[in-house]
Amino acid sequence: MFKDxxxxxxxxxxxxxxxxxVRSEDASNGAVVTFTGIVRQLTSGPGLQAMYLEHYPGMTEKALNGIICQARSRWSLGNVVVVHRIGRLELNENIVFxxxxxxxxxxxxxxxxxxxxYLKRDAPFWKKEITVEGEHWVEAKQSDLDAAEKW
Known part of the structure; x- marks a missing residue:
């Protein structure tokens, strides 16, 4: 039995x-793909010093499990692991796996x-950028919304 x-x-x-x-104990996986999101410097605007991420406890985990269920309905999958950090994150720190x-x-x-x-579109996370000029909450990017729509 595969685990989430x-x-x-x-x-x-x-x-x-x-x-x-993510690896299966029974050697049924021929592939393991991982993605890690990292706090990066902004490409434009004031210099980023850190990010602050908030979430809706309970609802966030439910949303992430729901996204995994949707993926399982489309593809034959082994183990799936999703980890997302919250709180203050400095440049070059891990955000999501x-x-x-x-x-x-x-x-x-x-x-x-x-x-x-789907995580970028549907999981209830809120991101604040902390820059040299101050702090501000970040709106969802249209490109992230469009990426989920292609599926």
């Missing part, structure tokens, strides 16, 4: 440990991208 693991947490995570959770196992690489790649695209 979802966590919303303040603590950093180990990429190696999470990738190991999505790991998907599958017998075949195409399903693993597509499901990982699907999960990330």
């Amino acid at each position: 693991f979802v966590s919303v947490q303040t603590d950093d995570f180990s990429l190696a440990e999470l990738a190991d959770q 999505v790991g998907v196992g599958s017998a075949h690489r195409r399903a693993a790649f597509e499901a990982a991208q699907f999960i990330m695209d």
